[in-house]
Amino acid sequence: MIVMDNHIAALHRGALQRQARQRVDLLDELRAVQNASSRGMNQRDIAEVLVTSQAKVHRMLKAIERRPDILSSDQPEELILRAFAYDTPRRDLIEKLKSISYTDGEEAPYPDEGRIPGTWDQVVGAHAQELLTESEFNEVRAAVGR
Template identity: 70%
Template sequence: MITMDSSLAAMHHQALQRQARQRVDLLDELRAVQNVARRGFNQRDIAEILVTSQPKVHRMLKAIERRNGNLDLDPEEVILRAFAYDTSREKLVADLKAFTYSFGEDAPYPHEGRVPGTWDQVVAAVAQGFLTEAEFNMVRAGIGR
């Protein structure tokens, strides 16, 4: 493990913020593609409207399809937005307490493994450094978990 002085820790934090902004930007871009596609435009027109390429629009439409068209706000996005744009941590915890969470389950037969729930997004955010242990414990206590 690397021992970081304050300047290295600041650079690490900035790198995490860039990652969070990139992920949030992708979600915003997916929603824009979905919005324009729902209006009946073809991929080339969507690309022109959103100032991107047709192949990228195609990839994003496939990503939307894999999500069954569900681009609703979820705990991961709330955490990423708060981290990326320095939202108050108190507001973040309050927003996370307001969610109705689903919890992971074993995959149905004949599949193996686990189907993650929205609570897993909160757990992952702690591991990735986007949420502190103290914040996690406040959210967990707030939802009775």
């Protein structure tokens, strides 16, 4: 196990912030692809405008098709990622998280298998990834009755 002194802890936090920014950038890119597609642009033109490949645009459109909720900007995951990545005030984040009406995960309908995560799973996942502290997680959990 690694002993976390202040310097190592700062390196770890920096790595977590870079990963959070990458995820936020991906969400923003998905929205840009959806925006261009909804304007009737074909995949090659979208790729040219967004300076990426047509294959990547195709994969992103398929991801949006499978999970259209991924573009919803009021998802707890995105709120947490943006706050962590860009050091926005934690109090603002916690108040937003406390005001959300959360959903539970559910079993995937036939013929799919597995579980479809709910919005509360996003909060639990963020806590597990160290994007929320124990006290922040407990405050939100108590406020929403989880």
